[in-house]
Amino acid sequence: MKAIILAGGSGSRLWPLSRELYPKQLLKIEEDESLLQSTYERLLNFANPQDIIAITNIKHHSDVKTQLQKICAGNINLAEPAAKNTAPAIASAIEYFKQTSETDDIVIIVPSDHLIKNTKLFTDTVKEGKELAEKGYLVTFGIKPTYPETGYGYVKTNETLCKGYKVEKFVEKPDKETAEKYLKDGNYYWNSGIFMGKISVFLEEFEKYEPVIFNNIKQLNYKTSTNIDFSIYKNMPSISIDYAIMEKSSKIALVSLKSDWNDLGSWQSLYDVKPKDENGNVLQGNVITDNVKNSFIYSQKELVAVSGLEDIILVETEDAIMACNRHNSQDVKILVEKLKAKSSETVQLHKTVFRPWGYYTCLNRGEGYLTKTICVMPKQKLSIQSHNHRSEHWVVLEGKALVVLNDKEYIIEAGGSIDIPLKAKHSLQNPYNDELKIVEVQKGDYISEDDIIRYNDIYGRV
Amino acid sequence: MKAIILAGGSGSRLWPLSRELYPKQLLKIEEDESLLQSTYERLLNFANPQDIIAITNIKHHSDVKTQLQKICAGNINLAEPAAKNTAPAIASAIEYFKQTSETDDIVIIVPSDHLIKNTKLFTDTVKEGKELAEKGYLVTFGIKPTYPETGYGYVKTNETLCKGYKVEKFVEKPDKETAEKYLKDGNYYWNSGIFMGKISVFLEEFEKYEPVIFNNIKQLNYKTSTNIDFSIYKNMPSISIDYAIMEKSSKIALVSLKSDWNDLGSWQSLYDVKPKDENGNVLQGNVITDNVKNSFIYSQKELVAVSGLEDIILVETEDAIMACNRHNSQDVKILVEKLKAKSSETVQLHKTVFRPWGYYTCLNRGEGYLTKTICVMPKQKLSIQSHNHRSEHWVVLEGKALVVLNDKEYIIEAGGSIDIPLKAKHSLQNPYNDELKIVEVQKGDYISEDDIIRYNDIYGRV
Numbered sequence A, B: 001m002k003a004i005i006l007a008g009g010s011g012s013r014l015w016p017l018s019r020e021l022y023p024k025q026l027l028k029i030e031e032d033e034s035l036l037q038s039t040y041e042r043l044l045n046f047a048n049p050q051d052i053i054a055i056t057n058i059k060h061h062s063d064v065k066t067q068l069q070k071i072c073a074g075n076i077n078l079a080e081p082a083a084k085n086t087a088p089a090i091a092s093a094i095e096y097f098k099q100t101s102e103t104d105d106i107v108i109i110v111p112s113d114h115l116i117k118n119t120k121l122f123t124d125t126v127k128e129g130k131e132l133a134e135k136g137y138l139v140t141f142g143i144k145p146t147y148p149e150t151g152y153g154y155v156k157t158n159e160t161l162c163k164g165y166k167v168e169k170f171v172e173k174p175d176k177e178t179a180e181k182y183l184k185d186g187n188y189y190w191n192s193g194i195f196m197g198k199i200s201v202f203l204e205e206f207e208k209y210e211p212v213i214f215n216n217i218k219q220l221n222y223k224t225s226t227n228i229d230f231s232i233y234k235n236m237p238s239i240s241i242d243y244a245i246m247e248k249s250s251k252i253a254l255v256s257l258k259s260d261w262n263d264l265g266s267w268q269s270l271y272d273v274k275p276k277d278e279n280g281n282v283l284q285g286n287v288i289t290d291n292v293k294n295s296f297i298y299s300q301k302e303l304v305a306v307s308g309l310e311d312i313i314l315v316e317t318e319d320a321i322m323a324c325n326r327h328n329s330q331d332v333k334i335l336v337e338k339l340k341a342k343s344s345e346t347v348q349l350h351k352t353v354f355r356p357w358g359y360y361t362c363l364n365r366g367e368g369y370l371t372k373t374i375c376v377m378p379k380q381k382l383s384i385q386s387h388n389h390r391s392e393h394w395v396v397l398e399g400k401a402l403v404v405l406n407d408k409e410y411i412i413e414a415g416g417s418i419d420i421p422l423k424a425k426h427s428l429q430n431p432y433n434d435e436l437k438i439v440e441v442q443k444g445d446y447i448s449e450d451d452i453i454r455y456n457d458i459y460g461r462v
Helices: A035-043 A058-071 A086-100 A119-134 A176-185 A199-209 A211-217 A241-246 A267-273 A326-341 B035-043 B058-071 B086-100 B119-134 B176-185 B199-209 B211-217 B241-246 B267-273 B326-341
Strands: A002-006 A052-057 A076-080 A106-111 A138-143 A154-160 A165-171 A188-198 A252-256 A282-284 A287-290 A296-299 A303-307 A312-316 A320-325 A352-355 A358-366 A369-376 A384-386 A390-398 A400-405 A408-413 A417-420 A426-430 A436-444 A453-456 B002-006 B052-057 B076-080 B106-111 B138-143 B154-160 B165-171 B188-198 B252-256 B282-284 B287-290 B296-299 B303-307 B312-316 B320-325 B352-355 B358-366 B369-376 B384-386 B390-398 B400-405 B408-413 B417-420 B426-430 B436-444 B453-456
Touching (some): A002 A035, A002 A086, A035 A058, A035 A106, A035 A119, A052 A058, A052 A086, A058 A352, A076 A086, A086 A106, A086 A199, A086 A211, A086 A241, A106 A119, A106 A199, A119 A188, A138 A199, A138 A241, A154 A176, A176 A188, A188 A241, A267 A296, A267 A326, A287 A296, A296 A303, A303 A312, A303 B326, A312 A326, A312 B320, A326 B287, A326 B303, A358 B358, A358 B369, A369 A426, A369 B358, A369 B390, A390 A400, A390 B369, A390 B390, A390 B436, A408 A417, A426 A436, A436 B390, B002 B035, B002 B086, B035 B052, B035 B106, B035 B119, B052 B058, B058 B076, B076 B086, B086 B106, B086 B199, B086 B211, B086 B241, B106 B119, B106 B199, B119 B138, B119 B188, B119 B252, B138 B154, B138 B199, B176 B188, B188 B199, B188 B241, B199 B211, B267 B312, B282 B287, B296 B303, B303 B312, B312 B326, B320 B326, B358 B436, B369 B426, B390 B400, B390 B408, B400 B417, B400 B436, B408 B417, B426 B436
Parallel strands (some): A002 A052, A002 A106, A052 A076, A138 A252, A282 A296, A287 A303, A296 A312, A303 B320, B002 B052, B002 B106, B138 B252, B282 B296, B287 B303, B296 B312
Antiparallel strands (some): A106 A188, A154 A165, A154 A188, A165 A252, A312 A320, A358 A369, A369 A436, A384 A453, A390 A417, A390 A436, A400 A408, A400 A426, B106 B188, B138 B188, B154 B165, B154 B188, B312 B320, B352 B358, B369 B436, B384 B426, B384 B453, B390 B436, B400 B408, B400 B426
């Protein structure tokens, strides 16, 4: 079986924990794994690594690759050179399988940012779906509604099939009254965004209903590279798989998902899946409360102290604090829109930015300077680079640094420091077994991440 | 006329903006001046600088002195060597006037952390009080209640005097029902904590009602120094001026305060005095809101985004975020108590700590190291010092540093750096006209503010 992970995302729903450049699927929601990583591992129950594609926007490509490499080397990552919604992404990934595989396999398409804990029941549902897919159906996974949710699309079933149902129609997000009718009716399911079908069937339906997409993917050439050519991709319409195919095709069936499922589409839904204390609170991190009920208080770094409040969500990150009413937590997207309009950096980036080699945190910024702490993981190294507008000064805090400066090597122990002059070729490296932490002071007339010339990079970023 | 400013304080009511080591009176509540500074300036309308004493706990002495020196050089500051409530502080300050002045002047005693905007009306009330004080009364300033407050003590008046009233009794903080009765009665006033009287009358009453205090202050010797001897002060009972004298003396009169008055005893009262926007919100700093009403949102540094909440107070400081219900904002003290029990540093200190020469901010701390930014004001210098357990490394970010290291001088420009070895005698100085900012990286087996040997200090801290 083949699998496609849709690993894009706008990062606005769980802001400020998620960001445009670090969306929900990259977050470690449950313990040690990100949603993307759990999704990948769930698929490994019925697909081999070489048959799983993660497709994502070019913006998230490096983070997606880095996270998946931690689980399994050699996985396949496709980068969309432009954001075009789900249909072009899915079509491009399916075409990859078409070109690189001999057989007309079944492919499952899954979002990367849903929480599913019961893998056994999920796998059981996949097996049922497979039986229908083998008969030529495009199978959608439906969630039996438990309450009249107005934030999801619904799928209406009619006739029963051996393992599921024929689909009568897809319907848009309903109003409250309609949602209540759907719930009562019993034949309506939430649209989970998980689909399966034969490669050939998907391609036939693309050819039939979205010939522009079909004609463009046929021009992609995966034989020599996994790169998706922007000159081809830019011609694709921006359209979801639901609109493009699922709502039009007559071959749609539905299986009811047996496992738990949560799309974590709001802070409220994250609150829902977390264990609560005796006051109905979810308290994470450095938090202290007095007379607080049914609230979600999250601290990433600093102390958060709350008194006499109910039903609130309060989230502290290094550079943004968000508080909202738990019952209207989807309105966080309005805050994010307002911040976007003000071009706030906090919409895009965290203060701590992850890189393939580790991460850095901006400490403070002033006229002509910027200070950072940089953490380089064992056996990792930054690219050989130079800057035209700034000098740098490094002080080692923890571990040991191997510094390459104008082709000479220096070993600097904790407490030691080195100057990196303007335009000098340099690289910070950690060939040792412990994490390396340094303070970097950048000085110059123009200080920006884009003032970088890379000469050599083990992560292919030259 | 003489004046005494009571400049102690526990810093818990406006936490996290105030701290144990940086209480409310030091905060800049209104624009550019702290409450302490405004209090001092208000007194200058009827007292000369050499007749105004600020008395404070030894913990706050340096900050109080620094703030008052900005307004007026050569003001008098007394430091209580132990916390003993208001009576011993007031008695010690009155005794200072007794020993250093020829005349039996009238002295006014004012808290340092109240907000009074109308200085003219305040001065008018002082004049009325003075007439009564000259007749031998101890005058208390009463506030005409506008609602049944349960958080203040009350003063009951009876007989009318030329400019005020005779006081029948002082009463403790009442319950709601009693407070309503007081409000209706019309003869009850809030106890503002502002008092006046002749030096001789205060001392007579101390001798009569608190002879232990009286006998101890007589042993103080201010002729040669303003130091209050701990061996004398430690014998004082810990008691408030209300309990010690005001509730016992038969010479008490009350004048009704004509000006505005707010004790800023809670976040709610701070909200009360701030101008509000059309939604009833007070928004300060980097704040964005959507559908927020009647709330007080304060950001000191990072972005604070709030959605769909009403009647909340949310305060962001560098190292602590506090959220509470506006109607129960006095409960912040419960949070502070809980934090004290956990020995949280955020109760005592800010992340940014003010010093006579400028300030420093801790950036981050790890195993064996600490990084800070240090800002040295123009013409200021840190003491000549050494450390037994840590080396330091300084990188200049802004301005220019004069570094004294083992008796040699080095001038370091922005971008430059210097190592301060373990045990080396050193001093960071800024003899120039611009602020100096550096990053300091401390490395060592024991990193603490108390690892310091001072050899020479222009602020007298050796």
